[in-house]
Amino acid sequence: MRPFEDELRNALKPVEPPPGFAERVMARVEARRTRPRYRWAAIAAVLLLTAGLGYRQHVQRQRALEAKEQLMLGLRIAGSRLREIRSQILREDLI
Amino acid sequence: MKVQLIALLSFASLLFGQRLQLNLDHLAKKAAKTEDVNVDGAMMQHASSFLSDKNKDEKSARKLVKGMDGVYVRSFKFDKPGEFTEADIDSVRRQLQAPGWSRMVSTVDKKKGKIEEVYFHATNGKSDGMVVLDIKPAKFEVVNIVGSVDMGRLSEMGENKKAEQ
Numbered sequence: 001m002r003p004f005e006d007e008l009r010n011a012l013k014p015v016e017p018p019p020g021f022a023e024r025v026m027a028r029v030e031a032r033r034t035r036p037r038y039r040w041a042a043i044a045a046v047l048l049l050t051a052g053l054g055y056r057q058h059v060q061r062q063r064a065l066e067a068k069e070q071l072m073l074g075l076r077i078a079g080s081r082l083r084e085i086r087s088q089i090l091r092e093d094l095i
Numbered sequence: 096m097k098v099q100l101i102a103l104l105s106f107a108s109l110l111f112g113q114r115l116q117l118n119l120d121h122l123a124k125k126a127a128k129t130e131d132v133n134v135d136g137a138m139m140q141h142a143s144s145f146l147s148d149k150n151k152d153e154k155s156a157r158k159l160v161k162g163m164d165g166v167y168v169r170s171f172k173f174d175k176p177g178e179f180t181e182a183d184i185d186s187v188r189r190q191l192q193a194p195g196w197s198r199m200v201s202t203v204d205k206k207k208g209k210i211e212e213v214y215f216h217a218t219n220g221k222s223d224g225m226v227v228l229d230i231k232p233a234k235f236e237v238v239n240i241v242g243s244v245d246m247g248r249l250s251e252m253g254e255n256k257k258a259e260q
Contacts (some may be wrong), residue, residue, distance in 0.1 A: 070142075085202065
């Protein structure tokens with residue numbers, strides 16, 4: 001029993017913290033307290049970036065759709081004129 | 096590098112040659128209705144990714160644009176005749192006298208004051224540009240396509256829709 005009691009006494013013996021221990025603990029606590037600010041800033045930055053990319057994609061899509069409308073209009077006008085000219089030529093051939 | 100640059104510039108000048116300079120803005124002020132289409136090669140490629148295979152016209156357009164580098168339309172419809180001059184028509188025709196261009200179709204109806212002309216541009220025997228000139232007493236329209244044109248497919252465009260008159 002004796003060695004066990006000695007071991008226990010040794011283990012429970014008060015130990016002096018190394019110099020600066022309390023300051024280091026307080027510094028870490030302070031750092032943890034300020035971390036959420038960075039977290040919110042990071043979340044806001046990600047949200048802004050996502051919104052920016054989304055908007056850019058939306059603008060690009062709108063431009064492409066406008067270009068498509070223009071293209072279809074141009075091709076339809078060209079097609080329509082060619083049909084008109086063809087029928088005009090056919091009419092002249094018949095006369 | 097030099098050779099590539101020269102080749103690129105020559106190609107660009109060829110494309111530029113097929114594209115007309117349509118300085119007709121003065122007609123826009125007098126026109127009751129204008130259609131202005133300016134789709135260059137980059138826009139065309141961008142637009143073609145939004146062409147649907149479910150729509151007949153769009154499906155045809157997807158195939159048509161593969162050989163095209165631009166579609167340009169200037170169309171002016173006026174309330175009354177005489178809003179444009181012979182000089183306006185000549186400003187377009189003059190450009191079509193440049194080497195490479197040839198008039199394939201010309202129909203003139205003097206009574207009705209109608210002129211319809213179709214020009215093609217060819218490089219090394221290969222067609223790579225087209226212009227349709229459609230003149231009526233109260234209408235002035237130029238269609239300019241840069242690049243190769245599948246005439247059969249193009250003339251089917253808008254067949255099912257109400258054609259632009």
